[in-house]
Amino acid sequence: MTLTDKNHLIEIFTSLGRQLAEPDETLSAVIRNESFHNAWFTPENVKHSVRAIGHMLNTEDLQKWLSNYKTGASYPKRVGLILAGNIPMVGFHDILCVLATGNIALIKLSSQDSRLIRHVMQMLIEIEPELKNQIIFTDRLQDFDAIIATGSNNTSRYFDYYFGKVPNIIRKNRNSIGVLSGYETDAELNLLGHDIFDYYGLGCRNVSSLLVPEGYDFTKFFEAIESFHPIINHHKYHNNYDYNKAIYLVNKQHHLDNGFLLLKQDEKLASQLAVLFYQTYATLDEAVNKLNAHAEEIQCVVTQMQLDVKSQLVGFGQSQAPKLWDYADGVDTMQFLSNL
Structure with a gap:
């Protein structure tokens, strides 16, 4: 053999x-x-x-x-x-x-x-x-x-x-983005918390930005992820949270704060540690267009919706559990190596 x-x-x-x-x-x-x-x-x-x-x-x-x-x-x-x-x-x-x-x-x-x-x-x-x-x-x-x-x-x-x-x-660099419809259950939003907080958000498959419908109320989202509050006890994460919070307060930049995560409206995909950016969309077509315009910067899209996007779609809580065939940056490593 x-x-x-x-x-x-x-x-x-x-x-x-x-x-x-x-x-x-x-x-x-x-x-x-x-x-x-x-x-x-x-x-x-x-x-x-x-x-x-x-x-x-x-x-x-x-x-x-x-x-x-x-x-x-x-x-x-x-x-x-x-x-x-x-x-x-x-x-x-x-x-x-x-x-x-x-x-x-x-x-x-x-x-x-x-x-x-x-x-x-x-x-x-x-x-x-x-x-x-x-x-x-x-x-x-x-x-x-x-x-x-x-x-x-x-x-x-x-x-x-x-x-x-x-x-x-x-x-x-690549980042992952979550897309919400506004109809997610508490359980689904809690699973999204894993996509955001697992490995302290340091991975390219961690969600660093959200796309939400216009007028989205983040109250339900914050309540659903409350179980991740102990993350603030990690000293390095806490230092990043304190630093970014101080910057936003000093510069009088509008943001939301639940005590362990800062939420800020921003079109960039890559957020700072302990920060989650978000953008809004009026229609799903608009959301899809935004995602496809940045496909080269996105590792995966986390959502419960079936969207016609160029990036890999994964369900809530699944971003850090890739399969063997979920290649980084969408490049087939095995094919590349087989053709050498």
Whole structure:
């Protein structure tokens, strides 16, 4: 049995999924210790991320995903991966894609998330020792055939300059947006709270802006998300909340405040931490046009409505639970790697 065999790959990744979904004591210790290195990586958030990846790596979804691609590579390519570190293990999917296509992952970790992925990769190697030849951690990328780099709009310009001559996927800033009809239930709005607050709002799949109908009353929204109030107890989040609140008060900028989230009308998609922007729409056609005009900046659209938009639609509470085929920026990573 070789690593080019799809069924064998599915067995390997499913086995890892089971271990991540129910962390043993060794992995649990790594999860607990992350907050000593990165204050945003609380045990609750790290465990949530690890388990989400574990549930993603199930046999049914792996079969569905891999059935669309050729696995293994006759002549493996060395693929440089520049990983982000905004939320725990955010770069795992890129590594998974490189391994599944039989290529070699040259992994440059973010300093914000440099321990957890190493540990999980060691778990994978213990399941299938042959994968050791496909996983290389490095502080400096060199001798690569392709690049997948995730960063900001600023760093993307440097990535373009340094890596533009090889096949590449270079990701920029993206944000997610929620669209409300005004008829959402309390339960739906509470689920939307997860899309806003999970990982403290630091992920590109976190909702940073809302589209609401003209005249929308935010009272029901604030009541529905009250259960997320404990987020204010995190000192770094609280500092951001206090800072942004002070700016709005000093500049006399109109905003709403429920004690742990600031809501401000603004056409920008990317809001500051502890702030949620919103825009209004008169008709659904207007809302769709706004979304499609900014499709290149949107990671996903969170709503209960079926809208004809270019971006990925997800239901309330689902933005941080992507499937294997929900590719960042809508770029098919597996297809890219298969064509190298």
